[in-house]
Amino acid sequence: MAKSKRQKNMKDKVLKIWPEINWIKNQKLKEKVLQCWVYAIEKSVLSINDLETIPFSLLLKDCKISFINHKRTAVQLSVDIAKRMKENFGEEININMDLLIAGAILIDVGKLIEYDKVKGKLTTSKAGKLLRHPFSGVSIADRFDLPPEVQHIIAYHAKEGELARRSVEAIIVHHADFVSFEPFKA
Numbered sequence: 001m002a003k004s005k006r007q008k009n010m011k012d013k014v015l016k017i018w019p020e021i022n023w024i025k026n027q028k029l030k031e032k033v034l035q036c037w038v039y040a041i042e043k044s045v046l047s048i049n050d051l052e053t054i055p056f057s058l059l060l061k062d063c064k065i066s067f068i069n070h071k072r073t074a075v076q077l078s079v080d081i082a083k084r085m086k087e088n089f090g091e092e093i094n095i096n097m098d099l100l101i102a103g104a105i106l107i108d109v110g111k112l113i114e115y116d117k118v119k120g121k122l123t124t125s126k127a128g129k130l131l132r133h134p135f136s137g138v139s140i141a142d143r144f145d146l147p148p149e150v151q152h153i154i155a156y157h158a159k160e161g162e163l164a165r166r167s168v169e170a171i172i173v174h175h176a177d178f179v180s181f182e183p184f185k186a
């Protein structure tokens, strides 16, 4: 298959598992987010179908919630929180929905290269041990020219961001991600 056709095919597949990408209104931003996911899947030991079946964390035992279910829930929650805050706080708060959605969709894109497959079993790759996904995620986002506001959300979404002063979008995404993870921790 020609490269451009293969790319288009992959983009369609990504949009199928990630319908929230269509929530991004700015078409250029949407395209960049899509490119990041296509790139990461192509580099990963995981296939696009794996994302719907593997548990969202290797650290949790017997977790039946899939990677993509967890990630989509965090994006949906981020949007719900942002909408409620805008509704209740009006002009007192300024939240950029496109940047928030793009960042929320990309926080774990670096996880795709955190995995390795050894004798058919999933494990953490050497790169994943040395550079956790907030770092690899920023590197992928920069490759596709995502704005610094989005790179900021990726960089500071997890524990590495605890010393940083997070933007309002990053605060929302961090908490939405946390509440979809913490209840399942042993």
Ligand SMILES: [Fe+2]
Residues within 6 Å of the ligand: 107, 108, 133, 157, 158
């Ligand atoms: Fe994460």
